[in-house]
Amino acid sequence: MSEELKGYRELPIGGLIVEPGNAVTYRTGTWRTFRPVWHEDKCIHCLFCWVYCPDAAVQVKDGKMTGFDYEHCKGCGICAHECPRDAITMEKE
Amino acid sequence: MKELSRMPELLSPGHRMCPGCGAPILVRLALRAASEHGGVVAGVATGCLEVSTSIFPYTAWRCSFIHNAFENVAATISGVETAYKALKARGKVEGNFKFVAFGGDGGTYDIGLQALSGALERGHDMVYICYDNEAYMNTGIQRSSSTPFAAHTTTCPVGKVRKGKTEFPKDLTGIVAAHRIPYVAQASISHWNDLYRKLQKAFSVEGPAFLNVLTPCTRGWRFPSDETVEMARLAVETCFWPLYEVEDGRWKVTFKPRQKKPLEEWVKRQGRFRHLLQPENRHLLEQAQAEVDKRWEELLARSE
């Protein structure tokens, strides 16, 4: 995020942003004080954690939960709170 | 759920909504429902969602996004939709698009009501989704007409003489239903299946559709950030926020709690209602409960 700021001539006109989804380069993971920890043995892959994550930081592949995107996870704890099997616990970062 | 998880994520991580914000939970599902039909153009009114997802030079939107001003997202998206109709008819644009306008309760119930009403009346093929967090949260928790009775906000604070908001919330969903558009619904992020079904219906009808979705705000309502979904769930289970739809004028409640919980179950978990737990404010809680009961009974009576 310590990129050099562009001069006005280098910017697209009209304040446009032409790179869709480039917010992904902004690491909101640094906001955390607690991090979710996945206990795979208890997980039933209901994907509630995935649907309720405000930051799309729960990784899913082929319909199964595979872990967390710690670059972006803000540690809100919703996933742990909603998990029906206590397969996620929040631990101090 | 598994199908949903295979669909592309149109709101990228890296946005700067608060940890535990209810709004992006809604948006992730809404964009999926829209994308089932083709391209998506999302308009967003000024507010938390817009500001936190489009801080130059970053955007979290992987579909086209337009922010114009605070009160006019309905008018703006109606213009986008009209342009699409014009360009499609003239062979200048190909493919299917869905147009969705997002506004907070401030930008929808209050300042945006006129533009919303106009767009609905003109029958544009668009979906308007209000993400209701019950106050002007982006500017620091000020009262909107959606704010619940007796809630504390910075412009109707609890003090020595006054005890929070003195009005009951505006029935915006009812106002929208009175426009007689094809589809209107009230939903909650806690009941994601009901929400998704309603989103799908909204994007499938021809003409305007409207969803009012409860998206709790951890900072404005004052509860821990992991309880967002639970706060939405309690609002539904106390019948403060009923889940229903109005399809071509037919009202239908889509979720009836097995046991209607007392409003206090929801109220006691939030700092903005802290004063209601004091004995001298008991009467306010009772008034709030009475109004919830009244509206719930009315809804059941008109519902099939």
Place this chain on the structure above:
Amino acid sequence: MAERMALTGNEAVAYAMMQINPDVVAAYPITPQTALMQKFADFVADGEVDTQFVLVESEHSAMSAVVGAAAAGARAMTATAANGLALMWEILYIAASTRLPIVMPVVNRALSAPINILCDHSDTMGARDSGWIQLFSENAQEAYDNTIQAVRIAEHRDVLTPVMVTLDGFIISHGLEVVEVLDKEAVQDFVGEYEPAYTLLDPEHPITFGPIDFSDYYMEHKRSQVDGIEAARRVIPEVGREFGKRFGRSYGMIEEHGTDGAEALLVALGSTAGSAKAVVDDMRERGLPVGLVKIRAFRPFPYEELREALGKAKAVAVMDRSISFGAQAGPLALEVRSALYGLSLPVRDYIYGLGGRNITLEEIEDILQEALEMAKTKEAEPLVKYVSVRE
């Protein structure tokens, strides 16, 4: 074939819009613009255009919808006046800052309060900092010609700035004149196909339109915006010359009338310039060295052209059809004085015609006679005079 028709200013502009056949037009009624949109509505109802015509519920929504449409790559227009323009004020800035080539006729009318439906320039002047290009029309023919040229000016790749084409309320909008309406194909050919610089409707290239800036980027965005309207200084005369070559009527930033050897020059906007031409011709016939500089483009303000045109004279009388409350003089006079900075040329501002108050040929002659006096005495006091105000 071009055809000479008896049309009001509103009808003439509606004809121009019909021939342009924009993708989207948003409409909300306000006197004295109403008849313009009604005429366009007739064209829609008769199938003479296939424009998507949106009857919005307020002017604020009219401009908002047009911004949305233009962002989606459509050629979009609307029209308004007075308080309607005032209501869409915040969106005017947004349209200009996001570089949308919207064209909007504005039928000049006084701003409330008290409410007044008649002509003055307070509405357009109130928007002079919004970033819009502002063209003033002298008569119905110019209103028609300007509307067509405005499309080319706005959409020019170096400009990409919205254009307001103004015509005086009632005087031009409702006055019947002989207007040469061009051949529709020729107009279509002149404006060409619109190729947007960017669009929301490209699924391969989604864009984000209207982000939030903090202090790290806002100034750069604004500086970039300046380049657009500055490019119009070159593009307005370019388009005006091309229009002249094709259709016989050339246009620039200003128009000089009888300025040869003139000692006293009048500066005016809009229909008053037309009246002033008659006065100037008459006075010059009587051997009086007077002339007129008519300003067509108020934004961007033609300070270079004006300095050159006025610099040869000995006194300047400016006619302002609006007040800039608290300022040293009216909006036009302030700009003129600024353009003449450094030259020791007396300038006086005549505030006239507010709320539709008529300005007579005699009054214009009186102003020029005073200017000739000023040329001799070099006395510019008082700087501001109010024409025909009962004290």
